Every structure is written in C-alpha cells, then in structure tokens.
Amino acid sequence: MQLAELSKASEVSAASIKFYLRSGLLQPGARLNPTRAAYGPEHLQRLRLIQGLRHVVGLGLREITIVVDVLDKADGSAEQTLELLGVIQSTVLKLQGPEVHTVEGDAVVAELGWPDEPSEARNALNAHLTAMTTAGVSLDPGTLRTYAAAADSIAGLNLDITGSKPTLDELALTAAVGMHMHSQLVLKMLALAQASHAIRRYGGRDLLRGTEE
Amino acid sequence: MQLAELSKASEVSAASIKFYLRSGLLQPGARLNPTRAAYGPEHLQRLRLIQGLRHVVGLGLREITIVVDVLDKADGSAEQTLELLGVIQSTVLKLQGPEVHTVEGDAVVAELGWPDEPSEARNALNAHLTAMTTAGVSLDPGTLRTYAAAADSIAGLNLDITGSKPTLDELALTAAVGMHMHSQLVLKMLALAQASHAIRRYGGRDLLRGTEE
DNA sequence: CTTGTAGGATAGGAGTACTATCCAATGGTT
C-alpha cells in the first residue's frame, strides 16, 4: 500500500498524511527505494486512532503525539499496557499538577475496593473535586458514589472488550473514546434533566426547541 | 468604574476588554462624554461569565456571543429564562441536527417523569446514544438509568441554587459550569476506575504515576 | 495650557492544523 492508497482507505488527504509523517504521528513506511515507501494495516490503524483522538475526543496534535510516542515504544507487555493506559488518561484528562487529596476521593476508592495507589487519574479526580467545591458547584456524596459505581461497571466492561487481544492502537482508541463518550453522555443527560426541571419550574410548553434565530 | 478599573477588578487586560467590546460580548459603558464611558457591576459580571465560559467550559467566542445575545435580550421572565437555559444547553452541547429518537432515551424520560417534550437536550441525548452504539461503546440500560437518576437530582439542586433570584448572567454561568464540571467529574471517575481495573488486571504496582519523560 | 490617560481604530502576532506548490527521482508503459 502506497500513500495514495492509504489516503483513500483512511479518508485522510495525502497532504495530511504527509503532514502527520513529518510530525512523527505516523511511522514512515518501509522504504522500497529512495522515493517510494510501502504502508501496512498498522498505518491505517494508526490513522484511525489519530482521527478518533482528533475529531471524536477532540485532542490536539501535541497530545496525540504523546500517546503515539508511547504506543511506538510499547511492546504489548502488561507493564507497558498499563503505562499506555496511564498516558492516555493523563492526556485525555489534560492534567498535571501537584498531588492533591480529598476525603471524598479517598472514600470512593476505599468503598469500591479500588487499589489505594496514587495515580494521575486519582489526582485528577481529587483536584477536580476541589475545583468543584471552589467553583461552588454542588455535589452530594451520594451522587459521587453513584458516579463511582457506574464508572466501576463501565471500566470493567471496557477492559473486557479491549481485553480480547486487540492491538495497542485499538486499545488506546477504545479507552479514550469510551471515556469521552460516557462523559459526554452525562453532559447530555444533565442538560436534559435541567431542561426538564426548568420546564416544570418555569412552566413553559415548547420553549426549549432552541434558538429560532 | 472606567476601563482601567474594570480591567483590574476582572483581571482581564484592558486590551481584551476593548476586544470584547468590539466583538459585542460586552455592552458599551454609559458614555460620559465622547471619549469616556462608565462601567458598572453588570459589566464585571458579564466579564466573569465570559471568562468562565471561555476558560472553564472551553467555549469559543462565537458560542459565547450566542449566549450573551440572548442574555441581552432577556428580561428575567419565566419564558425568557427557559429560553436562556435552552440556548445555554444547545451551546454547551454544541449540537444541532435532525430530530432523532431512541428507545433508551424515551424510556429514561418516561421513567423519571420528565416532561415528554422535544428539546435540543433530548435530541442531543438521543443522537449521542446512537453515536455510542455506532462507535461500539458499551452501555447497559442500568448505567444509563443510573446517570439519569444522578442527573435528575443534580438538576434539582442546581436550579434550587440558581433559583434564589440571581442575575441571568449568574444563572447562565452556574448552569453551564455545573453541567461541564459534572461531566468532567465523570470523566475523571472513569479514568480512575479504568486505572484501578487495569492495575488489578495487569497487576502493576506504581506504573500509573504518569509520563516520566 | 499642559500633560497624562481614556477610548477608539487598525494592524500585527502567536498558535494550530492543515494545504498547495515545487521538485527531483522513479517506475511502469510504450
């Protein structure tokens, strides 16, 4: 498979593929001669990963680069898979900061029997809980526990699916897209709940059809 | 309050305030004479709304413009408050599309006794459920119901807080920030859950501390 | 009457993600 074919198969323009090659997002193909290179299915998969992270999850190229760099170093061992998931999480969460602790966060971890170890994700949760309190966004412990329980079951399912020996690219994509989709689902659910409560409270009829500009 | 003071109070540079004025995000101040204008608390609040939508929720200026345009037309009546909430939701959800229906979505609405009316939010939920199915992201009905119940209680609290006659700017900010914060909370919870499951499964110790590049 | 700051307008800059163009080498076709 050469560039033009790869472009057609992936629905990414040849110019963009070249750009990704230059940016290091895509590994160079096997060189056939000084002016030709062959690409394989792994390149197609990588392009799918890039497109998914870019357009579904909404990551920037710099963040995607971080993920693919780990992918390119990984060999599929358990350790590296774990590290990969960690990097994906850090990247999707877009967070790095000092270690933070919250009683609520620790309570959730203890309650669900999650391993009590520091991680980027745990820190992100604690930092976010702090931020929510600071911003004055209400959150009762029951809701937090509800989220945690839901997350617990989803995470199990997610890893089950991705556990059937997919490529690391697929694992990465599934993990990132899954987290993002669920998070967005909650956003939409909240909007609908808010709309529903608002209709009850303010008693509108069909005022929520949107902007009819 | 003149420009310099407003800038100091809001922590937004004078140049940016001028830019927002030009963009119509901020109403012009009361003109004292051809080269001077006075700004009031409402301008400060508007700036806080802009900053929150911009940097917390991550909206673009075009989207923020849509929200403030509605705010500037609204008078605080129930109808307009409802419309405002609808616009905020449409904007935060970044969605417009054809009407979609899903059995799961309808089931949730029926189950929680939400008003069975079409809305942007409801459509967004249905569209998203469809997208999740298409993307192969697993979601069992129990989890969906869990989210819905959580959203239901949060929405109630949210409107209670915002119900104590705040300004419309505050209402808008609270609604948008609240939705976004909860959605991000779930994202972080999912990451932590996934990390925890992965540690159990792949048996790492402290491999999730992140990218130690 | 001077001087400094406000406010307005215009242009410029930084970041991101491509996209278009050019070019020499090549390989398939004739």
Next chain:
DNA sequence: AACCATTGGATAGTACTCCTATCCTACAAG
C-alpha cells in the same frame, strides 16, 4: 530506451481564532 504520470520530500502559504500592540485624538485635572 524514452516518456510521463506519480511518489515522496521539503518549503512555504493559508485559514482560523484569540488576543495584543501601537497609534491617534480628545478631554479633564492640575
């Protein structure tokens, strides 16, 4: 063996967003 479209590599340019810097004039306080 000659030809010509294509490939891949490199460079520069584009489109968009969100500001930021500069310049200018008027006015208000001293």
